[in-house]
Amino acid sequence: MQKKIDKIFFKDKSIPVDLFLDKILYHKKLGYYQKKNPFGKKGDFVTAPNISNVFSEMIAIWFVSFWENLNRPNRINFIELGPGNGDFSLSLINTLKRFPNLSKATKIYLYERSEKLIGIQRKKINSRKVSWIKNFDRINDGPVIFFGNEFLDALPIKQFKKIKNNIYEKHVLIKNKKINFILKKASKVNIKKLRNYNLLDDDGIIEYPVFGFKELDKVCSKIRELNGGALFIDYGYYSKKNIDTLQSVFKHNFNDLSKNVGNSDVTSLVNFDLYKRYFIKNDLYVEKIITQSEFLQKMGILERYKILSDKMNNKKKINLHSRIQRLINPSMMGQTFKVIFTKDKKCKFSLAFR
Numbered sequence: 257m258q259k260k261i262d263k264i265f266f267k268d269k270s271i272p273v274d275l276f277l278d279k280i281l282y283h284k285k286l287g288y289y290q291k292k293n294p295f296g297k298k299g300d301f302v303t304a305p306n307i308s309n310v311f312s313e314m315i316a317i318w319f320v321s322f323w324e325n326l327n328r329p330n331r332i333n334f335i336e337l338g339p340g341n342g343d344f345s346l347s348l349i350n351t352l353k354r355f356p357n358l359s360k361a362t363k364i365y366l367y368e369r370s371e372k373l374i375g376i377q378r379k380k381i382n383s384r385k386v387s388w389i390k391n392f393d394r395i396n397d398g399p400v401i402f403f404g405n406e407f408l409d410a411l412p413i414k415q416f417k418k419i420k421n422n423i424y425e426k427h428v429l430i431k432n433k434k435i436n437f438i439l440k441k442a443s444k445v446n447i448k449k450l451r452n453y454n455l456l457d458d459d460g461i462i463e464y465p466v467f468g469f470k471e472l473d474k475v476c477s478k479i480r481e482l483n484g485g486a487l488f489i490d491y492g493y494y495s496k497k498n499i500d501t502l503q504s505v506f507k508h509n510f511n512d513l514s515k516n517v518g519n520s521d522v523t524s525l526v527n528f529d530l531y532k533r534y535f536i537k538n539d540l541y542v543e544k545i546i547t548q549s550e551f552l553q554k555m556g557i558l559e560r561y562k563i564l565s566d567k568m569n570n571k572k573k574i575n576l577h578s579r580i581q582r583l584i585n586p587s588m589m590g591q592t593f594k595v596i597f598t599k600d601k602k603c604k605f606s607l608a609f610r
């Protein structure tokens with residue numbers, strides 16, 4: 257199988273990093289996300305909704321507050337971007353059952369690129385509230401809430417390097433079945449994009465999500481059209497320095513980028529400062545970026561733990577405690593994972609509402 261994968265991925269001479277990532281992750285037949293279920297112990301990684309249902313409950317409660325703040329519209333759209341194995345959406349549907357008016361008002365849309373994962377989601381989620389979509393055209397009525405957990409890190413990025421005032425784009429060159437990175441002169445169009453975001457002020461590897469911003473252009477215009485906002489949670493950094501963040505994970509361990517191509521997850525850290533500036537340029541308002549730890553605690557994750565654990569035996573209590581710690585402890589996911597909330601300028605709802 258790996259031979260077949262190599263043959264397909266390695267036939268091009270040299271391609272930009274983002275096209276390479278797009279191929280190895282989303283190639284129709286052999287891309288990582290198109291053929292593998294990467295989640296859980298048997299996969300390559302676990303995400304917050306896989307760690308504990310309580311994470312998803314906190315997002316659901318946040319959604320309840322949003323709806324209330326908008327004066328309880330009788331139609332509201334919740335769009336999950338990149339729903340993975342469907343854990344989050346299933347939990348959202350279950351939590352909303354405790355809020356019948358909101359449940360009745362909510363339409364859930366799952367925006368997923370991988371056909372393999374759509375199959376997994378369809379098996380797990382059996383609800384007439386949920387539709388799978390390839391674009392947002394049919395969402396025309398009621399405010400929109402977009403949510404993406406570990407969605408941004410999965411979008412292919414371009415990489416550039418500035419050497420003595422010349423700007424080069426990193427390409428992947430396959431030679432003797434090995435991955436090599438080479439530099440080629442960057443196009444004027446791309447240089448203009450980098451300049452617009454002041455990314456050329458600093459040296460180092462400059463990362464720019466051309467694909468990501470194209471995806472988010474559609475999200476921003478829906479928010480401006482219908483009111484609402486978008487909440488993203490992801491691992492990343494908040495600094496103006498340019499850094500090389502490409503990383504590969506295979507069976508829960510970091511993996512050499514050139515190994516297990518098409519069978520490992522390759523992602524980049526999210527540059528939150530860049531995304532913030534992107535949303536502002538797109539005429540949206542961006543709230544202060546906070547850590548996952550702060551967000552979940554503001555949402556009451558510890559109080560929820562107390563309620564749940566009071567009814568549990570010791571073994572279950574310890575298990576839940578360690579899962580919650582994994583989500584909020586700064587030395588685990590609490591600090592590295594950050595939360596960005598962007599919204600329509602008219603929208604008064606605030607992220608840190610308590």
Ligand SMILES: C[S@@+](CC[C@H](N)C(=O)[O-])C[C@H]1O[C@@H](n2cnc3c(N)ncnc32)[C@H](O)[C@@H]1O
Pocket residue numbers: 289303304305306337338339340341367368369370373404405406407410411471
């Ligand atoms: C790292 S996984 C996160 C899954 C899930 N949100 C979670 O937290 O468990 C990234 C998800 O985004 C999806 N994805 C990546 N790029 C996408 C795109 N352009 N459009 C829709 N889905 C995409 C992947 O197929 C996958 O479901």
